[in-house]
Amino acid sequence: INNYFLILALLLLDNFNYAQSTCNIPQINAAMAGAGFQPLNVPGYPCALYFYNPNETSNWNTAQNQAAAVGATLLTVCNQAENDAVWQAAVAAGVTGGLWIGYSDAVTEGSWLWLDGSNCAFTNWNPGEPNNTSDICSTSGEDVAIMQMSNGRWNDVYANPGLPGLAPAQYASLVKVNICPQVTPTASATSVCIGDAVQLSASTLFGSAPYTYDWANASTSIGSGSPLSYIATSDVNLTVLATDQYGCTDSEI
Numbered sequence: 001i002n003n004y005f006l007i008l009a010l011l012l013l014d015n016f017n018y019a020q021s022t023c024n025i026p027q028i029n030a031a032m033a034g035a036g037f038q039p040l041n042v043p044g045y046p047c048a049l050y051f052y053n054p055n056e057t058s059n060w061n062t063a064q065n066q067a068a069a070v071g072a073t074l075l076t077v078c079n080q081a082e083n084d085a086v087w088q089a090a091v092a093a094g095v096t097g098g099l100w101i102g103y104s105d106a107v108t109e110g111s112w113l114w115l116d117g118s119n120c121a122f123t124n125w126n127p128g129e130p131n132n133t134s135d136i137c138s139t140s141g142e143d144v145a146i147m148q149m150s151n152g153r154w155n156d157v158y159a160n161p162g163l164p165g166l167a168p169a170q171y172a173s174l175v176k177v178n179i180c181p182q183v184t185p186t187a188s189a190t191s192v193c194i195g196d197a198v199q200l201s202a203s204t205l206f207g208s209a210p211y212t213y214d215w216a217n218a219s220t221s222i223g224s225g226s227p228l229s230y231i232a233t234s235d236v237n238l239t240v241l242a243t244d245q246y247g248c249t250d251s252e253i
Helices: 016-022 025-034 060-068 080-092
Strands: 004-006 038-040 048-057 098-104 144-148 154-157 171-178 182-187 191-193 197-205 212-217 220-224 228-231 238-243 249-252
Touching: 025 048, 038 080, 048 060, 048 080, 060 098, 060 171, 080 144, 098 154, 182 238, 182 249, 197 238, 212 228, 220 228
Parallel strands: 098 171
Antiparallel strands: 004 191, 038 048, 048 171, 098 144, 144 154, 182 197, 197 228, 212 220, 212 238, 238 249
16 A cells, blocks of 8 residues: 555535635736727626627637637627626627627537537527528538627627628627636546656636646645646645636636
8 A cells, every 4th residue: 555646536626716816807807908898797697707899890700819819708608697697788888789709610510619618508599590591601601609689699690701892790799708717637547656657737617828737735836837747655635726817716636
């Protein structure tokens, strides 16, 4: 037993309040304002800040790139209550027309995915949608979604209409900054001998990239980064702390 080290199953800690308390909210608001985003008042969702970008574009990828540049993603919606809350906040802010959201089936037709990695089954399509219409504007079909301010429902549209001379529709965008990141650590082996090296890695969802990773054995730091090579010892209580660009954190043991 003395020469054998077992990496235990990783247990997710509930660090919701901790993550929130470390986020630099003024920095987030300043970054968003500097990029032209306007805040939306959406109460009841403490793990997210919501904004809209009034700068219209006909290109969904452009809208997402503008969001990603400040650590946000186009909007993810996981239930009817959130959809209605965001829609009503946007209407109250005077937003009209349609707005880009972060939903796409560009990878596999008919398999819609959220940009931030959320596994949400909720949808709020208009009747008859998505219909994946193809015409002269796009031979690839309608692979992304907008939320319509007229009723809060969604419609699939072209990601990048191919003939800008035809004056394709321009949309503003709804975006979300997730402030409760979730880190998932992994190890190259589930059991190793004392003195052997283990590769430790981590990935994070629902924060603002880039991330830093700090590893510790109990209260003693063993290094930073991902991946990280660690020499197994007999007394192990490994923890990784993930920190996003705005100081939002999550840890797992």
